[in-house]
Amino acid sequence: MKITSIVITAGCACLCACGGGKENNTAAPEPAAQTAPAPAAQPAPDPSLDQALVTQVLFGSSTDVEALLKRGARPEAADRYGLPVIFIAAKAGNPVILDLLIKAGAGVNASVGVTHARDGAGYGGTADGTVVSYAAASGKVEALELLRDAGADLNGAAPGGTTPLMMAAENGRAEAVEWLLANGSFAGREQALAISRRFINPNDSYKKLQKLLAGEPL
Numbered sequence: 001m002k003i004t005s006i007v008i009t010a011g012c013a014c015l016c017a018c019g020g021g022k023e024n025n026t027a028a029p030e031p032a033a034q035t036a037p038a039p040a041a042q043p044a045p046d047p048s049l050d051q052a053l054v055t056q057v058l059f060g061s062s063t064d065v066e067a068l069l070k071r072g073a074r075p076e077a078a079d080r081y082g083l084p085v086i087f088i089a090a091k092a093g094n095p096v097i098l099d100l101l102i103k104a105g106a107g108v109n110a111s112v113g114v115t116h117a118r119d120g121a122g123y124g125g126t127a128d129g130t131v132v133s134y135a136a137a138s139g140k141v142e143a144l145e146l147l148r149d150a151g152a153d154l155n156g157a158a159p160g161g162t163t164p165l166m167m168a169a170e171n172g173r174a175e176a177v178e179w180l181l182a183n184g185s186f187a188g189r190e191q192a193l194a195i196s197r198r199f200i201n202p203n204d205s206y207k208k209l210q211k212l213l214a215g216e217p218l
Contacts, residue, residue, distance in 0.1 A: 050077035057085045062096040075106035082115055083126045090131045090147065093140030098147075107131075108152040113159040128160035129167050136164040136180060139173035144180070154185035163188030165213070169196040174208040181212060189213055 053073040056064040069075065078084045086106040089098040102108060108131055116125040127137075132152050135143040148154060157163050164185055168176035169192035177192070193213040196206055211218055 049073040075104035090135040133167040136168035136176040155187035165192040177209040
């Protein structure tokens with residue numbers, strides 16, 4: 001009798017330990033797959049905002065330029081001749097507008113070739129040059145400083161080979177030539193000197209830049 005009781009007790013213990021005699025082969029649930037969030041859709045460019053930006057850069061309204069950039073105007077917007085707004089700002093030399101465009105992501109090392117177009121207002125187009133070249137052509141030293149500090153290549157050449165020194169020399173910008181040379185811009189120096197000597201009766205600015213380019217004392 002005692003033996004039977006021991007066997008029954010052992011059997012119950014085994015059943016309890018083994019889950020009541022039933023196999024428990026249920027696998028642990030697999031973790032849910034992580035789904036990456038879909039990228040936010042980029043709004044389509046608004047041509048009217050881009051055109052408004054071109055207008056405000058031309059007329060020098062920094063407040064409106066800043067507002068338009070915040071509303072979605074593209075810093076790479078271009079005028080009807082294909083000239084990006086940063087070229088327009090560099091040529092005008094407005095440091096506030098130029099700084100706004102640079103901070104918005106406009107390319108300081110962009111370049112354009114020669115283009116010609118005709119519309120109801122007459123003839124127009126773009127000159128072969130870089131953003132730095134356009135600032136140099138207008139003698140805008142403050143704009144040149146902003147572009148340099150933003151990482152612009154002061155020796156960069158446009159598709160047609162025009163360099164900042166060449167454009168500064170062609171337009172008689174002695175102050176720009178002096179600044180460029182002082183900041184390590186030497187590309188096209190000989191061509192710039194040759195360009196400056198094409199003028200039969202050069203004014204004082206041309207005479208000064210000729211001496212600078214030739215390395216002669218002023």
